[in-house]
Amino acid sequence: MKDEEIIELYFKRNERAIEETDSKYGNYLESIAENILNDELDAEECLNDTYLKTWDRIPPTRPKVLKAFLAKITRELAFDKYRAIRSKKRGNGTMHEILDELEECIPASNGVEQSILGKELESIVADFVRALPEREAYIFLSRYFYVEDITDISKKYGMSKNNVSVTLSRLRTKLQTRLLKEGYLVS
Template sequence: MEDSRIIELYESRDQQAISQSDIKYGGYCYSVGYNILGVREDTEECVNETWLRAWNSIPPQKPKMLSAFFGRITRNIAFDRYRASKTAKRGKGEIAAVLEELDECIPDKDTTESLCDGIHLEGLINEFLGELQERDRNIF
């Protein structure tokens, strides 16, 4: 089908526009997206989103070259996904949650032995203070 006919289908809101676009330019858009992303599933989603964006933008716009129009949309979507995936790999703001989870893995600085030593020391100090007169105990 010719580009002018596909554009007419978009303008008349005929859903055949999407299927005809996919038949004629699906492979081209797929290759554009795949060259950026390198992941089949993400590329397929980019191509599907390309048809949605074309559906939403063609009535006000009338592209002169449909292949360039679809290629630009696919490229922009793929670059947005690429940036988002790189941001996700850097933590995406989840660093605090990750560190909180690691907190459970790091042993507590107070071991059972140190807690027992502290209790024993407290008992010795109380015993010592119990032997002192009230005035000396208050000074201590």
């Protein structure tokens, strides 16, 4: 079924919309949640929450790209769940590594002022990724959007793990420079 047809089912409040969404994007969304949460049951719960939130958001929202719309909801829910789990117990793994890596170039999100500037920051990061050469953009997104392990990224792009790590380090430095230039970081 085409995305437009699925979206129409949501607008008609037809529960088949969720079935069609799951059929077309369920595995993709579950892999995003599992990469973040590193737990199959939590990922499954996150997937169900994604469908509920999608049901609540469509309508009134009419997504231009359904796959991206769903991925964003799944990521938000998975990160929220990750934070909740992490606040209960300190863990490690890929998610912990990624947050540590980005800590050096993404400003803290504490306070009202930072919350207000969050959308602008999101736009700057999106522009940064769009301006990257295609391969670098895919590597950056694989690590920081899809929360993939460096080993998986190296296999996917036929690179050594060290090469992937160096590439990511350089990209973080470029992002940090961009954020300094935009006034989001203070040197």
